[in-house]
Amino acid sequence: xxxxxxxxxxxxxxxxxxxxxxxxxxxxxxxxxxxxxxxxxxxxxxxxxxxxxxxxxxxxxxxxxxxxxxxxxxxxxxxxxxxxxxxxxxxxxxxxxxxxxxxxxxxxxxxxxxxxxxxxxxxxxxxxxxxxxxxxxxxxxxxxxxxxxxxxxxxxxxxxxxxxxxxxxxxxxxxxxxxxxxxxxxxxxxxxxxxxxxxxxxxxxxxxxxxxxxxxxxxxxxxxxxxxxxxxxxx
Numbered sequence: 267x268x269x270x271x272x273x274x275x276x277x278x279x280x281x282x283x284x285x286x287x288x289x290x291x292x293x294x295x296x297x298x299x300x301x302x303x304x305x306x307x308x309x310x311x312x313x314x315x316x317x318x319x320x321x322x323x324x325x326x327x328x329x330x331x332x333x334x335x336x337x338x339x340x341x342x343x344x345x346x347x348x349x350x351x352x353x354x355x356x357x358x359x360x361x362x363x364x365x366x367x368x369x370x371x372x373x374x375x376x377x378x379x380x381x382x383x384x385x386x387x388x389x390x391x392x393x394x395x396x397x398x399x400x401x402x403x404x405x406x407x408x409x410x411x412x413x414x415x416x417x418x419x420x421x422x423x424x425x426x427x428x429x430x431x432x433x434x435x436x437x438x439x440x441x442x443x444x445x446x447x448x449x450x451x452x453x454x455x456x457x458x459x460x461x462x463x464x465x466x467x468x469x470x471x472x473x474x475x476x477x478x479x480x481x482x483x484x485x486x487x488x489x490x491x492x493x494x495x496x497x498x499x500x501x
Contacts, residue, residue, distance in 0.1 A: 272297045275312035277340070279304045279324025279359055282454035286446035288320070291489040295496070305336045313343035318353045318496075321360025323444065325462065327410055328362045328372040341367050351437045353499050358408055361431070361440035368415035368434065375411035378466040379426045381473055382406070382480045385443065391421035395439070395494035396431060398487045403480050405447040407459070412442075436498045445488045449481020 274297045276285050285292065285299065292299055302312050304324070313319055321344065331337040345367040347354060356364040362372045382403040387396055399422075411427045414420055415434070422431040430442045447455075456463065456470055463470055 272317045273315075274299050274318040274320060275316035276301050276320045276322060277304055277309060277312070277360070278302065278322050279326065280322075280458070282451070282458055283323040283358075283444075284446075285320060285322070286444075286448045286451070287484060287488040288446045288492050291492050295493075304340060305334065309340050310343045313340075313347050316352075318355070319344075319347060321354065321356040321363050322446075323358030323360060323407070325459070326359065327374070328359070328366045328412075337363075348434070348438055351435060354438050355495070356438075356440040357446060358442060358444060361442050362410055362412050364438060364440045365412035365415050365418075365429075365432075368418065368438075370413040370415040370418075372410060372412040375409055375427060377426060378409045378462075379406040379424065380408075380463065380466055380468050382476050383424060385422040385424055385430050387422050388420050390419045390433075391431065394421050394433060395491045395498070396421050398490040398494065399445070402483050402487050404484065405444040405477075405481075406442075407444055407455070408442060439495055445484065445491060447481065447484065449477045449484070452477040452481065 274292055276299060278284060278301050289299060302309055326334055341363060344363055348367055366372045382405055384401065384403050385399060387400060412429055414429050414432055418432040418434050420429060420432050424430055432440050452474060456474060
């Protein structure tokens, strides 16, 4: 009897911020991946029907629905999905959208967190799939932050922002940082975010060099994290 197709909908807000390292892992595990473009596509159906949803990153704020009205519909569909405990992974903006959909405040943090750095795992974080990131730097690329949603468990923090990752049950995992980032494609980030980097005073050649030095550490850690989380969904 053939194995049922498992469908993942990746909600993309910026062309080069895609599934990255996670995409090849999902494909290798037999998932069928479909990208849906926020602001262009109707997200209600994929957010309702997909076996797994991955909410990806982007440079806009959750609180900017007056400038980007599509956020209202995106949040409504995400809120419905999470209420039904459907498997959902959020990265950066995706994590902030999840926090907002769960009723938490999302707001400008007052300080940019850009570049590579470790996250401090909580006790719950060490017992979660994030244990694969212990002692391993990840890519941070945000200035917004969020309050911890009611009923969520904090998994990781940094000195800059307390809420870096949270889980709700086993079905929802939100990561403020970019575990999916592929250092081999960092040039797309450096080009696409040049205005933000310059405004924050980030030295682009240094960030490029750090990415080449540190980035390979995610090649094994990111797939391990994802495999661990998916196993807990079905275990």
